[in-house]
Amino acid sequence: MIEAVGLTKRYGDKTAVYNLSFQVRPGAVTGFLGPNGSGKSTTMRMILGLDNPTAGSVTIGGYPYRKLPNAPRQVGALLDAKAVHGGRHARNHLLSLAQLSGIPGRRVDEVLGVVGLQDVAKKRSKGFSLGMGQRLGIAAALLGDPQVLLFDEPVNGLDPEGILWVRNLMKSLAAEGRTVFVSSHLMSEMAVTADHLIVIGRGQLLADMSVTDFISANSADFARVRTPHTEPQLREKLAGALTEAGGHVMSEQDGCLRVTGLPLPRISDIAHEADVRLWELSPHQASLEEAYMRMTQGAVDYRSTTDQKAGLQQPLPPGAQPPMPVAGQGQPGWYAPPPPQQGYAPPQPVPGAAPGPYGAAPNPYAQPGVPAAPAAPAQPPAAPAAAPQASERPAGAPQASAPTTTEDAR
Numbered sequence: 001m002i003e004a005v006g007l008t009k010r011y012g013d014k015t016a017v018y019n020l021s022f023q024v025r026p027g028a029v030t031g032f033l034g035p036n037g038s039g040k041s042t043t044m045r046m047i048l049g050l051d052n053p054t055a056g057s058v059t060i061g062g063y064p065y066r067k068l069p070n071a072p073r074q075v076g077a078l079l080d081a082k083a084v085h086g087g088r089h090a091r092n093h094l095l096s097l098a099q100l101s102g103i104p105g106r107r108v109d110e111v112l113g114v115v116g117l118q119d120v121a122k123k124r125s126k127g128f129s130l131g132m133g134q135r136l137g138i139a140a141a142l143l144g145d146p147q148v149l150l151f152d153e154p155v156n157g158l159d160p161e162g163i164l165w166v167r168n169l170m171k172s173l174a175a176e177g178r179t180v181f182v183s184s185h186l187m188s189e190m191a192v193t194a195d196h197l198i199v200i201g202r203g204q205l206l207a208d209m210s211v212t213d214f215i216s217a218n219s220a221d222f223a224r225v226r227t228p229h230t231e232p233q234l235r236e237k238l239a240g241a242l243t244e245a246g247g248h249v250m251s252e253q254d255g256c257l258r259v260t261g262l263p264l265p266r267i268s269d270i271a272h273e274a275d276v277r278l279w280e281l282s283p284h285q286a287s288l289e290e291a292y293m294r295m296t297q298g299a300v301d302y303r304s305t306t307d308q309k310a311g312l313q314q315p316l317p318p319g320a321q322p323p324m325p326v327a328g329q330g331q332p333g334w335y336a337p338p339p340p341q342q343g344y345a346p347p348q349p350v351p352g353a354a355p356g357p358y359g360a361a362p363n364p365y366a367q368p369g370v371p372a373a374p375a376a377p378a379q380p381p382a383a384p385a386a387a388p389q390a391s392e393r394p395a396g397a398p399q400a401s402a403p404t405t406t407e408d409a410r
């Protein structure tokens, strides 16, 4: 088990990690999540004795890493796959690590096989692709057959087959009773790999809970309601009836209604009473990505000036920092998930647009003359400058548009 108590790290004026306390237990994959610069790598370096805490402590099996008897046999880590002598053959690189730690040479060939690099074992690692380098780093972590494993972004650069392999490897290591602590920015991958999550923002603990609990604690439930696209007046009628009944109705990009504040059976009854046929009535299942975005919005340090979400926050006084999210409550005052369209308004067909994904009705978001692409709108609408929660947004509220690039500044 890894245990951090009051772990703090300052670099000059910069507090990279502040008062972090958590446990990483054996027998489970624990995901370590946080925005860029939130302190994940710093924390991992302190766990591995590569950085000294300014305050607090972190132990593995009760010992600080540097006092751990035979540490390379107990703890394996992939921190930076590029930290390899490029002139060495992959096998020689692993062999030198093995010799330093008293690990028999035959183990090198075993781990080369495990990571699928046996055919390039005699190739210099400077010629390796990003994914091959990651595999070599994972091989080094596995070398001592350790009970505790740390992986910093292990799927970086891996192809889909490699990502699946890492996922299965992490799970099987945990199933063998090992402690597996893995950082990643790939939420879809974490959702299917991790059992437990530790989420940090600006060096502080935001969440320490199971993936399931994290998603339910940080997501907004809503119902998707679809009426026949051939009769747009039914959609209007239903939106009015739902609003009258106390629901909050918004429009999805694909023509669905997003309804909050009313349980599904009630929505069905209201539709029946209004004589509106439904083609879909489904509960929205929030993804880990949505929950994570909701939880960490206030802890993001690096954000594009053209980020759609930049406009979803209450304006702050000059120089002020956005409030930190409250552990277990997410980020107050933020959309989750960012709705595709603000407020209910019927989508306007684009002349010459190709048919939409649900039949003959034109896709209102397609560009004229461009084939329908159901996955994403050509120009996704964005949010107004200060937007309330989706559930607080009245039907018929005005739409706004803005650039929607969501690239990170780093």
Ligand SMILES: Nc1ncnc2c1ncn2[C@@H]1O[C@H](COP(=O)(O)OP(=O)(O)OP(=O)(O)O)[C@@H](O)[C@H]1O
Binding pocket: 011, 014, 015, 016, 034, 035, 036, 037, 038, 039, 040, 041, 042, 043
């Ligand atoms: N050696 C160092 N000297 C000064 N500042 C540092 C040092 N190492 C990290 N930092 C700072 O500490 C903060 C946390 O960095 P860290 O690399 O731990 O974040 P991270 O969560 O791993 O980020 P990413 O997701 O981008 O890898 C950053 O602001 C970083 O600039």
